Amino acid sequence: xKRFIENYQEKExxxxxxxxxxxxxxxxxxxxxxxxxxxxIEKSDFGSATSSATSKMIHGGLxxxxxxxxxxxxxxxxERRVLTNIAPNFIHPASFLVSVYKKDKVPNFAMKIAxxxxxxxxxxxxxxxDKSKKMPNHKxxxxxxxxxxxxxxxxxxxxxxxxxxxxxxxxxxxxxLAFIKSAVNFGASVANYxxxxxxxxxxxxxxVTIKGVKVIDELSGKKHDIKGKLVINCSGPWADILLxxxxxxxxxxxxxxxxxxxxxxKKLLDKHIFLGSTAxxxxxxxxxxxxxxxxxxxDKEFIGNPDEYKVxxxxxxxxxxxxxNSFGESEKIKxxxxxxxxxxxxxxxxxxTENVYDSSRKYEITGEKKNGIEGLITxxxxxxxxxxxxxxxxIDKVLKILKLPKKKSISENSxxxxxxxxxxxxxxxxxxxxxxxxxxxxxxxxxxxxxxEIDDLFSIIRENETFKEALNKDGENLAQVQFAxxxxxAVTLSDILLRRTGLGHFGHPGKKTMENxxxxxxxxxxxxxxxxxxxVSKMEKILQIPE
Numbered sequence: 001x002k003r004f005i006e007n008y009q010e011k012e013x014x015x016x017x018x019x020x021x022x023x024x025x026x027x028x029x030x031x032x033x034x035x036x037x038x039x040x041i042e043k044s045d046f047g048s049a050t051s052s053a054t055s056k057m058i059h060g061g062l063x064x065x066x067x068x069x070x071x072x073x074x075x076x077x078x079e080r081r082v083l084t085n086i087a088p089n090f091i092h093p094a095s096f097l098v099s100v101y102k103k104d105k106v107p108n109f110a111m112k113i114a115x116x117x118x119x120x121x122x123x124x125x126x127x128x129x130d131k132s133k134k135m136p137n138h139k140x141x142x143x144x145x146x147x148x149x150x151x152x153x154x155x156x157x158x159x160x161x162x163x164x165x166x167x168x169x170x171x172x173x174x175x176x177l178a179f180i181k182s183a184v185n186f187g188a189s190v191a192n193y194x195x196x197x198x199x200x201x202x203x204x205x206x207x208v209t210i211k212g213v214k215v216i217d218e219l220s221g222k223k224h225d226i227k228g229k230l231v232i233n234c235s236g237p238w239a240d241i242l243l244x245x246x247x248x249x250x251x252x253x254x255x256x257x258x259x260x261x262x263x264x265x266k267k268l269l270d271k272h273i274f275l276g277s278t279a280x281x282x283x284x285x286x287x288x289x290x291x292x293x294x295x296x297x298x299d300k301e302f303i304g305n306p307d308e309y310k311v312x313x314x315x316x317x318x319x320x321x322x323x324x325n326s327f328g329e330s331e332k333i334k335x336x337x338x339x340x341x342x343x344x345x346x347x348x349x350x351x352x353t354e355n356v357y358d359s360s361r362k363y364e365i366t367g368e369k370k371n372g373i374e375g376l377i378t379x380x381x382x383x384x385x386x387x388x389x390x391x392x393x394x395i396d397k398v399l400k401i402l403k404l405p406k407k408k409s410i411s412e413n414s415x416x417x418x419x420x421x422x423x424x425x426x427x428x429x430x431x432x433x434x435x436x437x438x439x440x441x442x443x444x445x446x447x448x449x450x451x452x453e454i455d456d457l458f459s460i461i462r463e464n465e466t467f468k469e470a471l472n473k474d475g476e477n478l479a480q481v482q483f484a485x486x487x488x489x490a491v492t493l494s495d496i497l498l499r500r501t502g503l504g505h506f507g508h509p510g511k512k513t514m515e516n517x518x519x520x521x522x523x524x525x526x527x528x529x530x531x532x533x534x535x536v537s538k539m540e541k542i543l544q545i546p547e
Contacts, residue, residue, distance in 0.1 A: 004189035019234035021051035025179035026391035032186035043195035047176035053344025059166035094168040138164035181417040210375030261343035262296035349381035442475025
């Protein structure tokens with residue numbers, strides 16, 4: 001992949017997508033795969049905001065049953081199956097254990113009913129291309145069984161619970177990138193670090209028509225006018241800020257934003273994802289993650305400029321208190337146990353609920369003609385799981401606006417780029433035999449991250465033996481750094497350590513690893529000593545736990 005903006009020659013695109021998170025990525029892929037000429041522009045790195053601040057799950061939204069959002073649950077469960085099919089290396093069945101205590105707002109009998117309803121809505125869950133990923137049915141578990149499976153669960157007033165299956169997402173960052181690559185494979189032009197500063201407009205009577213966007217290349221400082229027949233705003237928590245660059249008649253539109261934070265600790269549980277409930281009835285989870293435990297998430301309204309958002313010590317301490325008040329029989333989680341923390345802002349379309357936790361995760365696709373603006377569509381809300389379906393509906397609308405012939409979507413029935421794997425378990429075993437010099441666990445991890453591109457990665461290692469050393473227990477290595485820069489548009493250390501690889505997901509990877517990664521990046525990207533030192537300094541600040 002190459003940043004098209006560096007050689008842009010005033011081409012007019014059918015569609016300009018603003019925002020390179022999961023929504024923009026799926027929209028760009030959907031459009032390109034239906035034959036539209038597409039430009040995707042992202043002001044930072046692909047998937048660097050909300051899309052990388054997820055709970056690493058693809059799920060139906062069990063809690064939305066309580067608010068009777070049956071349509072959303074059904075769509076999510078259907079999309080869970082679709083994503084498992086088209087991205088078998090990224091999406092995998094995972095067991096969830098829901099604990100129920102006497103004090104909980106939802107009693108065990110109600111939870112059983114919810115599980116039955118969840119099964120009904122997921123009636124087609126095993127219509128999977130990969131039969132090795134069969135999803136078992138839910139089952140009730142006793143308090144005794146819960147303690148056996150999760151020894152550190154609180155015993156007092158534990159009445160039992162339910163075990164059911166949803167899916168985990170191996171790497172939301174690389175999953176988002178897979179949609180970007182798929183879009184590029186169908187001819188889309190993409191560029192990260194390209195910021196929209198203004199719309200190109202044409203005024204006629206009471207109508208303002210969008211003709212494209214004015215963009216600044218954040219790497220070179222050069223300005224470009226990107227021309228397009230239609231612009232689609234997929235900027236997530238920044239959607240209203242982008243709209244305010246053009247809205248003048250109806251006043252500013254303010255999007256509601258919800259903060260969600262997560263943190264990673266030492267290993268606290270082995271296999272099952274544990275779902276608990278706070279005293280106020282909000283849910284949290286503890287999830288096994290790469291020999292550690294991922295804990296999340298909050299759902300608290302954020303007021304302010306999304307560009308200034310960062311995880312605070314106060315937010316971490318509040319979540320720690322919530323978890324420790326309802327989990328930890330023999331040992332509580334301490335602040336010092338946290339090795340890494342991350343957070344992001346979720347865009348919400350509903351403003352009728354007092355608490356953002358109760359706000360819907362539905363999405364809206366709106367034109368701006370009612371505001372006297374033509375040539376612009378805005379997508380707001382939604383969640384990772386339903387992003388592909390959102391994109392399908394958005395491009396249906398685009399084709400109608402552009403008066404182009406209807407063309408059926410292929411995304412539901414086509415593998416994503418480098419994801420064409422009929423049976424993932426067989427694929428892993430095959431690669432373990434092909435590369436016997438590497439640990440089986442390393443092959444499995446890298447197969448999940450790279451799919452069929454794993455051969456390209458190992459060819460780099462075999463050409464350069466210094467890249468062979470495993471840098472962590474998952475077997476990540478320096479070949480990934482070169483691959484990220486040459487093939488995946490990585491241009492900063494944070495791109496490499498947090499989004500193309502997971503080398504930074506457990507805090508500072510160590511002085512030696514940081515130096516070696518930075519050295520390769522500097523050589524590939526032609527950094528001078530000052531730029532290299534600046535990148536290392538920025539990365540070390542990002543990896544610090546808030547104090």
